[in-house]
Amino acid sequence: MITTTHTTSSRSRIEWLFLGLFLPTTFLFYLVYKYPQWLLPEHGDLRTFYLFGKSPGFWYATLYTGLVAAVCVWVLIGNKNRYQRSKKKDPLTPYQRAKFLSILLAQTVGFYIVPFILPALSQEGGFWNDPPKVATKAAHVYVYPAFQSAGLAVYLFVVIPVAVWFFGKRYCSWFCSCGNLAEAVGVLPWGAKWVRLYTPRGTTAKKLEVLQTVILLFALFYGAMLLLDGVRLFTAPSLLQSLQAIQDLLIDFLFGAVVGVGAYPLLGTRIWCRYGCPLAKGMQLVGKFTRSRYAVVPNDKCRGLGLCTQVCPMGIDVASFAHKDKKPIQIAFGLDTTPCIGCGGCIDVCPVDALSFREIRPGTLAVVSSE
Numbered sequence: 590m591i592t593t594t595h596t597t598s599s600r601s602r603i604e605w606l607f608l609g610l611f612l613p614t615t616f617l618f619y620l621v622y623k624y625p626q627w628l629l630p631e632h633g634d635l636r637t638f639y640l641f642g643k644s645p646g647f648w649y650a651t652l653y654t655g656l657v658a659a660v661c662v663w664v665l666i667g668n669k670n671r672y673q674r675s676k677k678k679d680p681l682t683p684y685q686r687a688k689f690l691s692i693l694l695a696q697t698v699g700f701y702i703v704p705f706i707l708p709a710l711s712q713e714g715g716f717w718n719d720p721p722k723v724a725t726k727a728a729h730v731y732v733y734p735a736f737q738s739a740g741l742a743v744y745l746f747v748v749i750p751v752a753v754w755f756f757g758k759r760y761c762s763w764f765c766s767c768g769n770l771a772e773a774v775g776v777l778p779w780g781a782k783w784v785r786l787y788t789p790r791g792t793t794a795k796k797l798e799v800l801q802t803v804i805l806l807f808a809l810f811y812g813a814m815l816l817l818d819g820v821r822l823f824t825a826p827s828l829l830q831s832l833q834a835i836q837d838l839l840i841d842f843l844f845g846a847v848v849g850v851g852a853y854p855l856l857g858t859r860i861w862c863r864y865g866c867p868l869a870k871g872m873q874l875v876g877k878f879t880r881s882r883y884a885v886v887p888n889d890k891c892r893g894l895g896l897c898t899q900v901c902p903m904g905i906d907v908a909s910f911a912h913k914d915k916k917p918i919q920i921a922f923g924l925d926t927t928p929c930i931g932c933g934g935c936i937d938v939c940p941v942d943a944l945s946f947r948e949i950r951p952g953t954l955a956v957v958s959s960e
């Protein structure tokens with residue numbers, strides 16, 4: 590059963606107003622950004638949607654990075670534990686300080702200055718004169734680009750798996766551009782509420798995670814077809830074009846963009862990361878089979894308050910690892926049984942410090958299924 594904990598009075602009028610504007614705006618914006626040609630007459634000028642000579646992609650990245658950076662600075666300077674529910678909050682933990690610093694640097698340097706600012710400084714016509722082009726829909730999270738680029742292949746099939754072995758799926762909460770927005774919004778007052786009240790939980794919600802496996806298989810199949818096409822062993826342009834259209838329209842545009850971001854207020858901040866992103870499923874499988882050594886570990890202080898489950902953006906029933914009928918049990922969990930991204934929210938929210946990240950060594954603690 591899918592469960593959420595919202596009530597009809599969970600939203601204020603201003604939030605309803607925001608909702609009414611946010612969803613259509615998100616859809617329209619991504620339409621202009623990803624498929625501008627749909628809105629133009631045949632051979633229409635793609636620059637119709639440019640503002641001050643800059644493309645929708647640039648303005649999107651500017652807004653996105655600005656929001657993420659502003660939240661990070663607010664968290665770092667405010668020096669408060671944003672996961673705690675009480676008004677009087679403890680100072681930011683060293684883990685969260687490092688995480689938000691990492692997000693700030695990754696987003697501003699890795700996902701903004703390097704791809705958008707530096708190339709534009711040397712482009713023909715000057716900084717305020719972007720050339721006409723349709724947005725690329727080949728983000729590395731879709732995995733298949735690794736079949737087209739040796740550098741990306743090493744990144745996705747070597748660097749990330751090694752990182753998973755050492756750090757679990759922290760890539761998702763410390764570095765990835767999609768995850769950066771989710772982490773930033775997740776500590777804002779509305780965002781924290783959306784995670785708490787609207788993240789799908791329960792057995793059906795967990796079973797639906799199989800969708801992510803289907804998308805990973807699709808990405809690998811598409812990648813294999815590209816590879817075979819590249820070496821001319823097997824060429825089927827129409828099949829390739831169909832796969833690309835499916836990827837672009839259904840996975841990138843509708844799921845990754847419109848639902849992935851537009852549904853934040855309806856389903857929490859990690860719907861795409863939990864049900865869509867093929868890279869995340871790949872990381873989880875690597876973590877499961879290489880026995881990623883990091884896990885969330887309860888101690889004997891748990892009082893069964895359940896706040897940890899409420900704060901988890903990935904819908905993990907954290908409390909079920911920490912207590913049974915309010916009596917502490919100590920069952921560690923990591924990527925072998927859950928899609929945990931190592932955000933640390935459950936650890937920070939617990940008022941009795943019953944959870945921590947720990948390195949698991951064989952024989953130290955039981956690791957069992959959450960079923």
Ligand code: SF4
Binds near residue numbers: 760762768861863
């Ligand atoms: S799940 Fe995928 S999209 Fe989400 S943060 Fe991780 S790698 Fe990025």
Ligand code: SF4
Binds near residue numbers: 895939942944
């Ligand atoms: S671990 Fe902490 S937050 Fe979770 S149920 Fe136990 S006491 Fe509550």
Ligand code: SF4
Binds near residue numbers: 885901929930932933
């Ligand atoms: S289990 Fe804890 S650390 Fe893992 S994703 Fe959920 S809240 Fe974050």
